[in-house]
Amino acid sequence: MAQAKMYQVDYLSGKVREAFKEHEDILEQQIRIEENDFVQSKQDEIAKKLGADKIKKALADAEEQLQKAQDQAKDFIRTFANKHRLTDTLDYKLRGLGSGERVKAHDIDDQVKDFARKYATTYMKKSKAMKEREKLRQLRTNCQDAIKLTNDIEDAQLKVENILKAKAPFMLEHYAPNVALLEAPKRVEEEL
Numbered sequence: 001m002a003q004a005k006m007y008q009v010d011y012l013s014g015k016v017r018e019a020f021k022e023h024e025d026i027l028e029q030q031i032r033i034e035e036n037d038f039v040q041s042k043q044d045e046i047a048k049k050l051g052a053d054k055i056k057k058a059l060a061d062a063e064e065q066l067q068k069a070q071d072q073a074k075d076f077i078r079t080f081a082n083k084h085r086l087t088d089t090l091d092y093k094l095r096g097l098g099s100g101e102r103v104k105a106h107d108i109d110d111q112v113k114d115f116a117r118k119y120a121t122t123y124m125k126k127s128k129a130m131k132e133r134e135k136l137r138q139l140r141t142n143c144q145d146a147i148k149l150t151n152d153i154e155d156a157q158l159k160v161e162n163i164l165k166a167k168a169p170f171m172l173e174h175y176a177p178n179v180a181l182l183e184a185p186k187r188v189e190e191e192l
Contacts, residue, residue, distance in 0.1 A: 004152055012147045012153070012156055015175055016144055019164075020174075027129050034127055039117055043113060136168075139167050142167075
């Protein structure tokens with residue numbers, strides 16, 4: 001049995017990492033889709049339970065009244081500026097209106113969405129995709145351990161293949177290292 005070289009271990013570890021990457025990426029996308037669907041489906045329910053829908057409606061009404069008041073104020077300023085020939089200060093006066101920070105209806109929506117996203121994180125811990133991702137990560141760790149803890153590179157290759165055959169045969173098509181590439185690089189002797 002040949003002694004495992006560091007570059008051989010790194011090569012096999014890289015092949016294991018590449019083999020698992022595609023499936024992990026798919027599960028990550030599925031988790032994000034499910035989380036987003038959950039947020040979308042529960043957002044209205046959460047808003048109603050928290051009373052945010054009433055606050056949002058009140059703010060929307062107030063915003064509408066505020067907008068009317070701001071429009072009236074801008075009309076007044078324009079009329080006043082034209083009447084008293086102050087058109088050069090018109091832009092300055094109009095920019096100064098409404099510069100204060102206010103809570104708007106969309107701010108309430110953002111808050112509800114943030115709450116739903118935090119709630120979705122807890123919900124997603126119980127999802128099938130999350131459990132599958134954890135199993136896949138554990139299997140990858142087992143393969144990495146088999147490579148690093150085996151002193152012989154060919155034995156390490158065999159252990160990884162046996163683990164994958166037993167636990168995840170679908171991964172074998174992605175994990176296909178060329179053991180011949182694991183031969184030691186030949187040194188080029190320097191000529192003096």
